[in-house]
Each structure stands twice: as structure tokens, then as C-alpha cells.
Amino acid sequence: MRVSAVLKAKGSVVATIDREATVRDAVAELARHEIGALVVSPDGVTIEGIVSERDVVRRLNDRPATLLDVPVAEIMSVAVETCAPDDDIESLMATMTTRRFRHVPVVDGGRLVGIVSIGDVVKSRIEELERDRAELVDYINAR
Secondary structure: OEHHHHHHHHOOOOOEEOOOOEHHHHHHHHHHHOOOEEEEOOOOOOOOEEEEHHHHHHHHOOOOOOHHHOEHHHOOEOOOOOEOOOOEHHHHHHHHHHHOOOEEEEEEOOEEEEEEEHHHHHHHHHHHHHHHHHHHHHHHHHO
16 A cells, blocks of 8 residues: 555645744644644745654653743754655555654655654554455455
8 A cells, every 4th residue: 555545545634834833833733633743834835844742742841831932943853754655555654663753744746745644554554454354254255
């Protein structure tokens, strides 16, 4: 299965935030969309970074009183791992597990076209395994 199939099933809308927005704004957006990460982008097409719930929680220890008022740029991850629509889900799942990140923006021709989470990847893999199992059961029952 390819990343494009996951995007087709879940949609390609990506929640983004500007680097100058505050962490308070980011937390509000994460809650509003019920998601775990926002792509930091000035235009919804290019990627400057990514900010996740994990980034917020980890920085709270360093600046508990002031964190919510700093710009997202101060806590975002700038080394963003991306994937392409044609990438294989199994290899993406392995990369996400090995590198320990939960959200991967999907880029096609230099443009942001979606985002996949580890939950999306696991869900697609389970659906694929269930289809394989059903086909095997049908095959066995047809004999």
C-alpha cells in the first residue's frame, strides 16, 4: 500500500500554523482540530518546521511560566522528515518507528499535500492484513 492510498482515505487537509504564532495559539489549534501536530508553514505549501504536543510538553519543563507566550519558531522541530505519495506504507512505518516520530508531512513536487500519523499508518496496515485474511478464508472455504 502507498501513502497516496492513506491520504485518499483520510483526506489531504493539513493543519498549519505560522512560525510567529504563539505556543498558546498552537495549543488551541491542536485542541480545535483534535490532532497531535501542526506543520509550520507561511503559506500552507512550504514547510518550515513541525510542532507537536510532545514539543510543547518537553519545553514546559524549561519555561513553565512563559512558554505559552513564545513564538512557535522557538520550539518547533526544523529537521522535518517527509515522505512522498508513492512511498510504501510498510517502509514509512519502519522509519517512523525507528526514528521515533509520529507525524510525517507528505510532499509532492516540493509542495505540502498531506500528513500521515503513526495512527493512520497502523490503521491502514491493519485494514490490509484484514483484507488478506478474508481472502485466505474465502480461498480455503472455496476448496
